[in-house]
Amino acid sequence: MSSEKELRLAMLTAVAQTISRHAEELTQLDQAIGDGDHGINMKRGFDAVMADSAGLVEKPWPEFLKGVGMTLVMKVGGASGPLFGTLFMTLGKELPGNPCAGDVAGALEAAIQAVQARGKSEAGQKTMLDVLVPVAAQLRKDALALTDLVTVAAAAAEATGPMKAIRGRASFLGDRSIGHVDPGARSSALMVAAVVGAVKGES
Ligand code: ADP
Ligand code: MG
Numbered sequence: 440m441s442s443e444k445e446l447r448l449a450m451l452t453a454v455a456q457t458i459s460r461h462a463e464e465l466t467q468l469d470q471a472i473g474d475g476d477h478g479i480n481m482k483r484g485f486d487a488v489m490a491d492s493a494g495l496v497e498k499p500w501p502e503f504l505k506g507v508g509m510t511l512v513m514k515v516g517g518a519s520g521p522l523f524g525t526l527f528m529t530l531g532k533e534l535p536g537n538p539c540a541g542d543v544a545g546a547l548e549a550a551i552q553a554v555q556a557r558g559k560s561e562a563g564q565k566t567m568l569d570v571l572v573p574v575a576a577q578l579r580k581d582a583l584a585l586t587d588l589v590t591v592a593a594a595a596a597e598a599t600g601p602m603k604a605i606r607g608r609a610s611f612l613g614d615r616s617i618g619h620v621d622p623g624a625r626s627s628a629l630m631v632a633a634v635v636g637a638v639k640g641e642s
Contacts, residue, residue: 504531
């Protein structure tokens with residue numbers, strides 16, 4: 440197996456595993472400030488991606504990422520499906536066929552813009568963007584400091600706790616959304632940790 444193909448498979452497997460292992464936790468976070476389906480939505484999406492993984496990892500990075508994104512749009516549902524789907528599809532559109540570490544920040548910045556356009560949202564509103572935006576900033580600062588990426592993502596997810604939700608279902612709660620970590624922010628941080636783990640060769 441080519442090393443690039445192995446890396447795609449390792450990344451996909453790591454993300455799907457972490458979502459599956461944390462599905463209950465994600466569901467509980469969404470029970471507190473949403474409708475309690477985020478864990479099950481995300482697990483359904485990544486189970487579908489894994490069912491297709493043999494074919495997906497054969498494709499070069501752009502087509503691989505677009506394929507992951509399209510499956511997420513179709514299978515995750517809810518608000519987060521189209522948003523995570525847009526994130527992965529735009530990453531696929533933006534990255535070159537043979538990406539290097541230095542290409543990732545720009546691609547993620549473009550993908551964040553696409554999510555923002557789709558969600559009519561921005562950082563500071565207690566959503567996945569509150570993790571994705573600082574992760575992109577950290578990548579821009581130092582694309583090779585992988586451990587820092589995980590730390591930044593985890594801290595950013597925690598930092599959504601005291602925020603008041605302005606977008607998504609949680610915004611219906613107004614001030615009562617304060618004091619709970621945002622489920623999409625948590626799943627984003629889990630995905631960042633999984634991708635970094637795969638790049639570092641952890642299993
Ligand atoms: P739903 O809210 O439809 O039940 P999920 O529970 O799967 O969908 O996902 C909820 C998550 O989606 C939230 O925690 C938040 O991170 C994210 N989200 C919701 N709306 C938006 C938006 N407009 N922009 C960015 N992220 C959003
Ligand atoms: Mg939900």
